[in-house]
Amino acid sequence: MNELNNPLFEDKKEFLERQKQEYKNALLGDVAELKNQSQEIGKKYSLAAALW
Numbered sequence: 001m002n003e004l005n006n007p008l009f010e011d012k013k014e015f016l017e018r019q020k021q022e023y024k025n026a027l028l029g030d031v032a033e034l035k036n037q038s039q040e041i042g043k044k045y046s047l048a049a050a051l052w
Helices: 012-051
Strands: none
């Protein structure tokens, strides 16, 4: 496992909090991207169903 020491952070808790926030932001970005993709697919299927 990676050592939880980072020379930029004096406190392990501060380092872990920063890491937690980075993971959270990455996950929120992934969720937003998936939502946009789902909406685009839904629009295409709605248009296809309306034309059929």
